Amino acid sequence: MHEERSFEPETIVGHAGNGCSSEQLFPAPESPDTSHVDLSVDLAGVPLKNPVVVASGTFGFGREYGQFYDLSELGAICCKGLTLHPRQGNPAPRIAETPMGILNSVGLQNPGVDGFIAHELPLLQRSDVKVIANISGDTPEEYGVMCERLSAAGVDMIEVNISCPNVKAGGMAYGTRPELAAEVTKMAKSHATVPVMVKLSPNVTDITEIARAVADAGADALSLINTLRGMRIDVSSRRPILKMNVGGLSGPAVLPIAVRMVWEVACAVKLPILGMGGVSTGEDAAQLMLAGASAVAVGTALFADPYAPLKVRDGLAAIAVQQDLSAVNMLTGGIRPW
Amino acid sequence: MPIQQTCTVASMTQLDGVTWWMTLEAGKLVSDHGLSGGQFLHIKCGDGQLLRRPISVAITGWDEPEDLVTLIFEVRGEGTKWLSQRKPGDTLDVLGPLGNRFDVSQPGRYLLVGGGIGVPPLIEYGERLQWPRTAVLGFRTGSKAFPCITSRFQDHCEQTFLCTDDGSLGRHGFVDAQVRDLLEKEKSFTAILACGPKPMLKSVAKVASEFSVPCQVSMEERMGCGIGACLVCAVPMKDGTMKHACKDGPVFDAEEVDWDA
Ligand SMILES: Cc1cc2nc3c(=O)[nH]c(=O)nc-3n(C[C@H](O)[C@H](O)[C@H](O)COP(=O)(O)OP(=O)(O)OC[C@H]3O[C@@H](n4cnc5c(N)ncnc54)[C@H](O)[C@@H]3O)c2cc1C
Ligand SMILES: Cc1cc2nc3c(=O)[nH]c(=O)nc-3n(C[C@H](O)[C@H](O)[C@H](O)COP(=O)(O)O)c2cc1C
Ligand code: FES
Numbered sequence: 322m323h324e325e326r327s328f329e330p331e332t333i334v335g336h337a338g339n340g341c342s343s344e345q346l347f348p349a350p351e352s353p354d355t356s357h358v359d360l361s362v363d364l365a366g367v368p369l370k371n372p373v374v375v376a377s378g379t380f381g382f383g384r385e386y387g388q389f390y391d392l393s394e395l396g397a398i399c400c401k402g403l404t405l406h407p408r409q410g411n412p413a414p415r416i417a418e419t420p421m422g423i424l425n426s427v428g429l430q431n432p433g434v435d436g437f438i439a440h441e442l443p444l445l446q447r448s449d450v451k452v453i454a455n456i457s458g459d460t461p462e463e464y465g466v467m468c469e470r471l472s473a474a475g476v477d478m479i480e481v482n483i484s485c486p487n488v489k490a491g492g493m494a495y496g497t498r499p500e501l502a503a504e505v506t507k508m509a510k511s512h513a514t515v516p517v518m519v520k521l522s523p524n525v526t527d528i529t530e531i532a533r534a535v536a537d538a539g540a541d542a543l544s545l546i547n548t549l550r551g552m553r554i555d556v557s558s559r560r561p562i563l564k565m566n567v568g569g570l571s572g573p574a575v576l577p578i579a580v581r582m583v584w585e586v587a588c589a590v591k592l593p594i595l596g597m598g599g600v601s602t603g604e605d606a607a608q609l610m611l612a613g614a615s616a617v618a619v620g621t622a623l624f625a626d627p628y629a630p631l632k633v634r635d636g637l638a639a640i641a642v643q644q645d646l647s648a649v650n651m652l653t654g655g656i657r658p659w
Numbered sequence: 660m661p662i663q664q665t666c667t668v669a670s671m672t673q674l675d676g677v678t679w680w681m682t683l684e685a686g687k688l689v690s691d692h693g694l695s696g697g698q699f700l701h702i703k704c705g706d707g708q709l710l711r712r713p714i715s716v717a718i719t720g721w722d723e724p725e726d727l728v729t730l731i732f733e734v735r736g737e738g739t740k741w742l743s744q745r746k747p748g749d750t751l752d753v754l755g756p757l758g759n760r761f762d763v764s765q766p767g768r769y770l771l772v773g774g775g776i777g778v779p780p781l782i783e784y785g786e787r788l789q790w791p792r793t794a795v796l797g798f799r800t801g802s803k804a805f806p807c808i809t810s811r812f813q814d815h816c817e818q819t820f821l822c823t824d825d826g827s828l829g830r831h832g833f834v835d836a837q838v839r840d841l842l843e844k845e846k847s848f849t850a851i852l853a854c855g856p857k858p859m860l861k862s863v864a865k866v867a868s869e870f871s872v873p874c875q876v877s878m879e880e881r882m883g884c885g886i887g888a889c890l891v892c893a894v895p896m897k898d899g900t901m902k903h904a905c906k907d908g909p910v911f912d913a914e915e916v917d918w919d920a
Contacts, residue, residue, distance in 0.1 A: 378889065378890075379883075379884070379888065379889055380888055381887065381888035381889070381890070384887075384888075385884065385886040385887045385888040385906075386886070386888060388660045388661060388886070389661075389662070389663065401890070409895075409899065409900060409901050410890065410893060410901060411893075412893070412895065412920065413880050413881065413891075413892070413893045413894070413895075414880070414881045415881070415890075415891040415892075415893060416710075416881050416882070416883050416889075416891040416892075417881070418708070418709060418710050421709060422709065423709060423710065423883065425883070425889075425891060427889070427890050427891055427893075430890045430893070430901060572709055573709070621709070623884060623888075624709070624710055624711065624883045624884050624885075624889065625703065625709055625710070625711065626663075626703075627663060627754070627884075627886075628663070
């Protein structure tokens with residue numbers, strides 16, 4: 322048992338001569354007492370009981386994973402991306418596995434904003450968890466209408482997706498052009514009565530340019546990153562695996578890109594950041610927080626392990642204990658760049 | 660309700676170069692959680708594979724101290740290769756029970772139609788259905804019709820017809836020709852239960868509809884979450900909506916499916 326445990330070499334040296342029993346010499350690192358760590362964070366004025374959010378499109382509206390654990394264990398739920406009218410999404414195959422990642426081309430299948438408000442939101446609101454509605458529009462006006470209806474319905478926050486690479490109309494263009502991103506942000510802000518978080522696309526040359534435009538337009542927070550455009554081809558049939566040919570890459574493979582972009586954006590603007598992209602452990606989440614994120618979202622990792630968000634939360638708490646922090650929010654922006 | 664269950668491999672039997680019969684000790688998945696044939700387990704295949712792999716449940720049994728579940732699978736890629744390398748005593752991380760099952764609540768006579776690796780999910784229906792049934796089982800070639808599987812149908816069904824694409828065993832040709840002959844003689848089947856590759860399902864559904872016999876098909880689609888949250892496993896319906904293989908299926912009413920999508 323002992324040989325499987327890991328430890329800081331200093332600890333051993335420091336205690337070796339003290340006549341400690343082996344139990345004291347090899348404390349189990351897996352389950353430190355984290356009960357005294359304050360896990361709560363603030364995201365643009367929305368208090369989250371812990372920094373772990375589930376990423377839009379990977380968690381539906383909470384019904385399914387809610388069979389595995391109580392949704393109140395999470396900091397917040399970003400709902401599946403909504404559009405003004407219901408959408409059926411793209412033809413299958415909609416998923417392909419890649420080295421340490423996946424490509425998806427779901428294409429914003431959703432029941433529409435009214436369907437969500439009527440049939441999904443009431444159930445979510447019965448749980449003690451913050452609800453973040455994620456929206457995509459074909460026109461700036463559509464974003465405005467959705468913000469109005471969702472604010473009235475009582476969601477806690479709105480995440481404006483200007484970056485989903487899957488829908489030909491709209492989507493892509495907003496996230497890659499600063500003036501369009503700003504226009505959508507203004508429209509959302511003027512119609513929403515809850516905080517507006519704009520979700521940035523990584524498929525740009527300089528993400529800080531978009532971040533600044535969106536910040537200047539009045540966004541309350543930023544979330545990043547959405548998926549990266551990618552492709553996988555079946556060599557024997559010479560066909561792309563995805564029926565849409567290309568899709569969005571997510572999962573552990575994108576973590577370093579997410580960390581870099583969160584850092585760049587945190588340096589460029591003063592807004593709170595919800596960091597995401599490839600998080601599957603507390604360590605991954607801590608990287609994003611050190612780079613500047615106030616909270617983190619877990620997406621693709623859910624598919625391997627439904628309990629991943631809770632493990633990320635507990636992992637973060639354990640890191641706080643190791644680093645003698647009384648609160649996990651002390652990690653935010655704590656990077657020591659060279 | 661699905662749970663995450665650690666299963667222990669009880670036995671591994673290789674049926675041929677690529678086909679494996681794997682029996683798992685599966686906690687109380689059968690006795691407490693109602694897992695049964697036709698449903699599937701979503702299996703973590705090592706750390707190298709991010710996505711779980713869906714495999715149908717072939718045979719279930721209550722047992723002490725743990726229920727037993729048999730999976731029959733073919734090695735197709737990295738995930739199923741990893742699965743085939745498991746040894747008795749190894750553990751597997753599975754999600755289950757997942758998906759629906761064939762609806763056999765109507766009294767009457769059933770026609771089971773299986774093709775290739777789509778035959779195992781019908782075993783429990785062949786063996787345990789409380790109504791009389793006939794089986795039509797199709798294989799690429801005779802060596803793929805493993806007696807340990809086909810005999811389970813032959814021992815319990817009124818009639819069992821074997822077909823092979825190359826004529827090396829049973830009737831030469833596809834299962835839909837055999838199904839047509841059966842329905843021409845007698846249309847009184849309550850329902851057809853079909854599992855196999857999509858082209859086979861499509862042609863069986865066509866014959867069923869010609870003879871106005873209700874037909875249920877078990878469909879495969881690439882999956883992410885396996886529980887209905889991510890919407891990747893979309894199966895298009897005739898009415899223009901999407902259903903999802905993992906949650907609404909894998910069994911669908913053949914009349915609802917858009918076969919031309
Ligand atoms: C509901 C359901 C039940 C199934 N039951 C069985 C069974 O009982 N026995 C059996 O041998 N096979 C079954 N399959 C097919 C089995 O899931 C695939 O053969 C397996 O996922 C291939 O994984 P791989 O890593 O070996 O292949 P790869 O080709 O390397 O897999 C790459 C990715 O594609 C997916 N994929 C590839 N082929 C399929 C497929 N046919 N269906 C769904 N996803 C696929 C994989 O899951 C993986 O995500 C079933 C599929 C579904 C959807
Ligand atoms: C299947 C799937 C569906 C997604 N759908 C949406 C969506 O509807 N709206 C959105 O803003 N992002 C969507 N995303 C992107 C995720 O929210 C997240 O930004 C991205 O996957 C990176 O995080 P991850 O690596 O933890 O998954 C989706 C991702 C996946 C894998
Ligand atoms: S695999 Fe996620 S919805 Fe079916």
